Amino acid sequence: MFSSQDVTSLAHESLYQGFFRLVRYRLQHALFQGGTSAPMVRELLVKGTAVAVLPWDPVSDRIALVEQFRVGAWAAGDANPWLLEVVAGMADKPGESLESVAHRELAEEAGITADKLTYLYHYYPSPGGSDEQIALFVAEADLSALTDFHGVEDEHEDIRLHGFDRSQVPALEAAGRINNAATLLSLMWLERELSGRHRALKQDES
Template sequence: MTSPFQFNASDVHVERRETVFQGFFRLDKLWLTHARFDGREMPVFTRELFIRGDATCVLPYDPVRDEVVLLEQFRLGALGREQSPWLLELVAGMNEAGEPPEDVAQREGQEEAGLSFHKLDRICDYLVSPGGTTEMVHLYCGLVSTESAGGLFGVEHEHEDIRAHVFSADEAIGMIRDGRINNAAAIIALQWLELNRPKLRHEAGQ
């Protein structure tokens, strides 16, 4: 049986590339070919690629109170579906060039929720939708105190309007099960929390 990952980036040949849109985001069109599993080469084909930088997302968690902070804000991509386009999400922000994800986490924690994380546990790095975009998410659980958390936040000139909510961990995890939370970063982070809560609470003396 053949092992996976027999190919790498050198097995892809980009014949031509052009930027077809440049606005808040960028869209490129590529003409490319690549190796095939049967030993042939794929004929040249075209794809559009959404160019978006990496992002960092953080689930704020208080292991003493067993509570999380989730942010409610409008998301254009959810408009037109049979749900509210105001979603419950994690603290999140785009990484600047050369900026460590941990620095992004602390900056966005302050801007979006008024929180400072005293510890960041790395959950994973994942490609958001690699069939069409370059974005990678660096995902963390950030340990905080939720005692005075909650309220209205956001950077006004960036058109951010954010309400920070405090939920019990059980309630937040339950919102995955009933579909009220349906964005990938929050689902992954809360499922990780469900698996790791006992360890985090034990380390906090609970």
């Protein structure tokens, strides 16, 4: 099994520093059949860690999703670049825990206070060209009184909040309205978790 010790950085340079950073690396790595690769050049989009949170009301079995403009979907030619997503934000404040980021983003983007946070997992959304990691959570919260519009003006956030019965999710997915990894993964986790609880309850009753 390889490790980071099997990669050699020969040179690197910063190409751009803006909202994100772009770095060019010249590197080589160990090969599966032995030896070392020829030197290669790779550009890396440096984004860091983001936190994504699915709000779920266990009493009403409803979820909340935010809708906002996404430049990536627009640039890719999507007919509707306003995407339905889970609440999310960057973990970019020194010393702030992932749980603190989750609570902060829930308040800023949705006006929601979580009663309980459940950590799901980390994943790399695009490891071929970015170092970004996403930490996924489900937030149990009272979603009975959602307000429509949210966002931090200084961050150019213009967010509309939507509440859905969880039974509506398959139709939203089939219509292509839920088309980003963090939202799909957290919804799949919740479906699997609740199905498992239902099976365990039936077994206890039998």
